[in-house]
Amino acid sequence: MLLFAIFAGSALFWTLPLLDLLKATREEAKAAFLAYSRISETILDHPARLITPSTTAIVAAGTLAHLYMNTDGFPVKVHLLRHRCLIMARELQIHRLDTFKAREERRIKGCDMIDVEVCRRAWWSMVASDWLLSFSGGSQEGAYTFQPRQMNVNLPSNTDDEYITTEGVQKEFPLTVPTSMSGFIFRVKGADLCREVIDALPSVPLDVQESSYDTVLKLDSLFQAAFDNLPPYFKLDPESIEQSKQICKEKPFISYQRLQIHFSLHSRLCRLHRPFHIESITNPKYAISHMVIIRSAHKVLELRRAMDDVNIDFKAARFGVVMNHVFSAALILALDVSFNPHASDAQAQKEKVYAAYRTLERSKEESSYLMAGVQKNLQTLMSTFQPVSSTSLEAGRPVSEIAQSLSGALDEGLATAPPSSLVTEGGYLVNDLGQEGWEKLWSEFVAVAPDLDAPQWNSLLDDVEFIL
Template sequence: MEETYEIMATGNVPDMANLMLFLVIFAGGSLAWSSQLLERLNTTQAEASAAFTAYSRLALSIVEDDAHPVAASTIALASISILSHLVTNSDGFGLKVHMLRMRCLLMMRELKINSLDTPASSEERRLKGCNMIEIEVQRRIWWSMVASDWLIGFSGGHHEGAYIYQPRHMQVNYPANTDDEFITPTATDIDLPSSVPTAMSGFLFRVRTAKLCREIVDAMPSVLLDDNKADYHVVLAMDAKFQTLFKELPWFLQLDPENVEKSKEIVTQRPWIAFGRISGHFSLHSRLCRLHRPYHLEGMTNPKYAYSHEVCIRSAQTVLELRRQMDEAGAKIDIRPSRFWTVMQHVFVAALVLATDVSFSPDAPDAEARKAKVLMAYQILESSKQESSTLVESIQRNLQILMSALQKQRVQPPRESTASSAVSSGAIHDAFRDEALGSGLMEVDWDQLWTEFLAVAPDLDAQQWNSLLDDVDLGGFHPALF
């Protein structure tokens, strides 16, 4: 950093990869502000927000400068991947993120990271030597990008059902399960068993979850087919994989009270373990709920699918409870989940699932408890206004779009088939998007929105509701991080 500043002070141009890395680190620091930090720096939240915008735009301008492209390097890769993460969680999963992710892929191919651990590459490193710090960083970047790609493949929205990184086209070992201080330029045999907690435990948990998402995408019908509802035996087979993953997790990543209590000492020493455990299960339960959602409402009346209804509700409730726990765990490592678009997307969908369930069975024994959880989700989203008004406005806008479609559906005749229902609801969604965005609906408050939602949803049948929930575009963002 001193060298970079000295170069700029003399009027010369610094290494652009180094400069980009510093800019994204500064941007990340600006995004992670706390009231204590603002006080120490004698600054404000608005100034921190402006600093984040300035640093991230400067970094993005370096990436987009085709006249002076940044040479492929590990530092450049790290910079672009971090920038992709920051943009995703500040602006949503828009075109800029796609561009950054594609730049990463092309640069990794240029550096041949996709074949980093082939026998030929390993032998070349043995003969010529290498810097193992750089090799481990390359593995981390590769698997971070791969995991994001596979997680997006089973997260709902327009990108669901497809992924870019094909397992047959890569040979890259997982990053070592170890702490950074044990990785030296000459380090070998540093990989510890998964039962040993390290700074990489949460990262590897995320990779395992992503791998399961890819297996689900491979097993499910193509999204290009008109009737893309998976056979129920496929859903149950994928559910079994979730249960296996839950059981095979290291004990300190287990969510049951006994192991949580047992891990207290480790969490005190390594507070990021608790956040990794919570965010990992948050991601898993969000996708377990997604897996069973096509059979959720049908399971209310058909005993064959009762298990899906039970799992969908239980996982949605778990998502909201884990979101509550995130605040305490995140505060200890300066992570504020309320600033993550990806986190709030999961909360929004879980709340919709529970709200719909309540509206279809208002007299169920636990209906009041479920209503309370929906209200808790509303309070979580509402409180996020202090962190990111843009985030909450996006969610409100999409709830209003959904309400417009629901109101329109209320006067439509029953659907004759799943296929026609999907087409019709998609058309309604498109037709009412512009109306919702342009009619001043942003002035509607949350209480009114939820009240209207609970009033209208019972008039829809299961097919209509499922197709509507599948069609709604949640602000263009996806859970790429979680």
């Protein structure tokens, strides 16, 4: 099951040199991904041979969930896979892995420390995903499963795999020293910050009271502290980048991990300040929120572009998680244009929104899977536009009419698309509308944006399903 999950990941994240070596096409790689992932899933769900809980089974199911999350978004099967991982982990008592009793048993009876270290990694991968998801928007917003007081598991060692043997970790380094696990550990730290945010703010689904702006500013300071406390090799200021050049040359993955950490933190800063963004446009009290959210939205788009220049075989455009945050940042900038249509930098802001569209458009060339989710979000956005009593576009068309005509254009585009491109996977349309259709969809959205009022924007943003 684990091998087929790894094969599926390899097929999904193909590179042109690999395809040339195998004399394979992109279409064959996509077909291989679907085949390998389904085989792995079938093994997990085989009715005649139930999977016995094990570290390997947890890693396999977790890998499969990660792949589906980045291709299908968050269908039910992703939640089921994640829950299977949690059940197996509890069966194996991994949540008590480092209690005094467990450590004494290992000391007396002996153990395979490689398995212990993998258990820590598997556990904290599940925990981090859970906490990040709780502060990412969508249906899981405001709630998490893993409670810190109900587990006793040390963080994985900050070391490289070659220093871990069955007897133990031969060399462990402080976080000032980069290893292949450094990015993982700081991802957990970022996730823990998200958990603190959820605990401090009122429950979003219940909406029992308004967020205290003082609380938001205190939480913002925690994010700023998180940036400040990063080791030099994970900072983005020119001095730190220059200082880390040799490290990135020796360990190219550090460059990507650095971008990933900042990308995640800036996405969450946008999320933190979003409830006050609209008010900040007219109320000076919330000016800090306006400054932070616009700055972080720009940073998200800048970091996404930088991911294409990382000197490793990594394709950010194939990660649904990455592209959803790009989509969110583009919406924030569109919202700002909406409420400041005559600002001196309005045209520049609009160009940034179009640039984000072009980034999404280019993703079609890398992976058609994730585009179904982005396309679905755009259609959701357009369907939420309601008539505005005294507002119309420059061309004199009401918002509702624009939405209806766009919906018709979408239907027509799908109806006339070649049959071979209309492939469904997991209940989602795995297809694009073609260059012309996508441009029309995005252009209509940007055209409508300036005529939305605050309640419409809040409704619109709440309806979009984002993932971590």
